[in-house]
Amino acid sequence: MARINDHFLKLQAGYLFPEIGRRVAAYASEHPDQAGDIIRCGIGDVTEPLPQVAIEAMHKAVDDQAARETFHGYGPEQGYDWLREQIAKVSYAERGVQVEADEIYVSDGAKCDTGNILDIFGHDNVVAVPDPVYPVYVDTNVMNGNTGEARADGSYEGLLYLACTPENGFVPEPPGQHADLVYLCFPNNPTGAVASREQLERWVAYAKENEAILLYDGAYEAFITEPGIPSSIFAIPGARECAIEFRSFSKQGGFTGTRCGYIVIPKELHAKDAKGNDIPVSRLWSRRHTTKFNGASYIVQRGAAALFSPEGQAQTRALIEHYLGNAAILSEACRKAGLKVWGGKNAPYVWVQTPGGMGSWEFFDKMLHEAHVVITPGAGFGAHGEGFFRISAFNSRENALEVAHRIEKLLS
């Protein structure tokens, strides 16, 4: 009989979002009269329609596919040059960050990229992950056999966890021990924390000293509002020799259902083969990408490219300001209710301590049953998320105001 990849069996059964879905569905079916009242601030999915420039560009691209002269079949696996050049210019060069168009690999989203990147790395790397964190980093390492078994608190043997706590402002310092691959995500999902230039400089110094690679997830880069916070790991001198950056149009352009992202691998980035030779990481990723991926949709790439025009930038900005406005309303409501609040300023997530030391799933149930609001329990993002919850600001203004009202009412 065929054999499975046994590492999959190590995965914890209750993956966060299915478990949330299960509890919401159970409550709704037991209380059908209240089902329509439930407001979802759980999953980090956008709610507002796409910027008009993207809609127009995609309509036009559909028409391109209707005529032989303008039809596009398979495109370059790495993405069309007109998109990669816009990314290099507007997202990097204009902000003083050096990234060449041919160091950008366009994909159908950052989730796939953060998981797929493990294809090109060996299995004996020491992997460091922040805790709490976007669950994809941990689970893809489990699937790849880079960890041991799960422990009772949901963490895995063999991973190096970087505790993110109120004491370090949810930005971990480099550990006192060696790691080969380090995941970092700023602005952070779930805590909304951002790293300062000095903190990122310490991570780059650590990576150089340890010949480690930083896997830097910048999916929320566009939400940074505080001056001086680096928008890219490549804004730090030396990062081109030790970092890969993941980016996405999902949160900044509302592309969660449209699908487009990219990864940046600088030419200077190298890692060792079994014989100790330095191999360019981009060579392996390029080989992987061209073998296992056939390019993001032409129509979608046209939509993404439209976001870089001055008009597109203005529309994107408006979208982000809408969500950040919600985040401010939700943060304020939690503060007024006497809760300790982080994030919400440079990210669409508000990270909150549960009242009275309540467990995060216990508070999830209380919010669902008594306020009909779905939040995300912090424990779902890692053991150090216990005692916290995340509220997503991805919502209509009306819903954000209503959630703010219900939080104040529930806890006053």
Ligand SMILES: *Cc1c(COP(=O)(O)O)cnc(C)c1O
């Ligand atoms: C939403 C998100 C992504 C982006 O996912 P896509 O696959 O591009 O939609 C990546 N990283 C983090 C931390 C996220 O929250």
